[in-house]
Amino acid sequence: MKQLIELEDHILKKANSEALLLRETLANVGTLVINVMSSPGSGKTETISALSDELRLHGDTVAVLVGDCATDHDAQRLVSHVDWVEQIVTKGVCHLEPRMLVPYLPELLALAPRYLFIENVGNLVCPVDFDLGESIRVSLLSTTEGEDKPAKYPDLFRTCDITVISKIDLAEVVEFSELRARTFLDQVAPNTKTIKVSARTKEGVAELAQAIREVAQRSRGFETSITES
Ligand SMILES: Nc1nc2c(ncn2[C@@H]2O[C@H](COP(=O)(O)OP(=O)(O)OP(=O)(O)O)[C@@H](O)[C@H]2O)c(=O)[nH]1
Ligand SMILES: [Mg+2]
Known part of the structure; x- marks a missing residue:
């Protein structure tokens, strides 16, 4: 048991030092890193594509590292919407780890x-x-997956700065209750900013881009890059 705890401790320490390396070196070149997490199929790729279109309209460059257990489908979908994209195939691993990003x-x-x-x-647990x-950190809560995901998976939503209520164009047809979703979010993640987005109609995409810029300006890494540029 003692050896197992020591091994876990070693792995986490290594992961944390790799995360620090990523954060500091990317901040030094003026790059802000955004970790997007949600259930399979809740709209991450589609939302990042729409958001990137919006950010690039204003002259910003956008890169994406996309993780999936298998296939490069998402990288293929993103390639015409971003300046740079690479697919990380985790071969069954249910989350990304900093060691998988360091080679890029x-x-x-x-x-x-x-x-x-x-x-x-x-995945709503392992990442x-x-x-x-x-x-x-940005989480997505899609209108099609039920309003109570924040109550069932509180840790993910609690750690996020922004929660996107995605596929808002489908809200009516799936009888999604925004009030119910917001109540659960308020209970577990009162500090997360909530934005309704449809990657299909583009509703909320400009607002999401603006929210990211604002969080970016408050974040330590970005301040470093702004003062250096
Ligand atoms: N109507 C509608 N469909 C959407 C929206 N966003 C995504 N979709 C569709 O929902 C499906 C899943 O979207 P993805 O963007 O692939 O979801 P994802 O979270 O990246 O999925 P994984 O990478 O497999 O976890 C696709 O068929 C999208 O076209 C939206 O805002 N409105
Ligand atoms: Mg995807």
């Missing part, structure tokens, strides 16, 4: 994008414990 650091430092979105593997060097 030289390319990212050369590109120095304004924003790096990390699309985590679709929570892994710091990927992000300055912002």
Whole structure:
């Protein structure tokens, strides 16, 4: 038991030092890192695509690292919406870890994008414990998955700066109760900012982009980059 605890401690310490490396080196070139987490199919890829279109309209560069257990489908979907994208195939691992991102650091430092979105593997449990060097955490709660996900998976929503209520264009047809969702969110994550978004109609995409810019300006890493640029 003692050995197991020591091993876990060692692995977490290593992951934390890799996360620190990612955060500090990317902040030094002016890149803000955003970790996007939610259930499979709740709209991460589609929302990042729409958001990237919006951010690039204003002259910002956007890179994406996208994690999935298998396939490069998401990278293929994102490629025409972003400046740079790489697919991380985790071969069954249910979350991303900083060691999986570190090999892309030289390319990212050369590109120095304004924003790096990390699309985590679709999962509401395992990604929570892994710091990927992000300055912002964004969760998605889709109208199609039920309003009580924040109550069932509080840790994920509690650690997020922004919660996107995604697929808002489908709210009526699936009888999604915004009040119920907001009540659960208020109970577990009173400090998360909530934004309703449809990647299909683009409702809320500009507001989400603005919220990210605002959190970015308050975050330590980004302040460093702003004062240096
Ligand atoms: N109507 C509607 N459909 C959406 C919206 N966002 C995503 N979808 C659809 O929902 C499905 C899943 O969306 P994705 O963006 O692939 O979801 P994801 O969270 O990236 O999924 P994983 O990467 O598998 O975890 C796709 O068929 C999308 O076209 C939206 O805002 N409105
Ligand atoms: Mg996806």
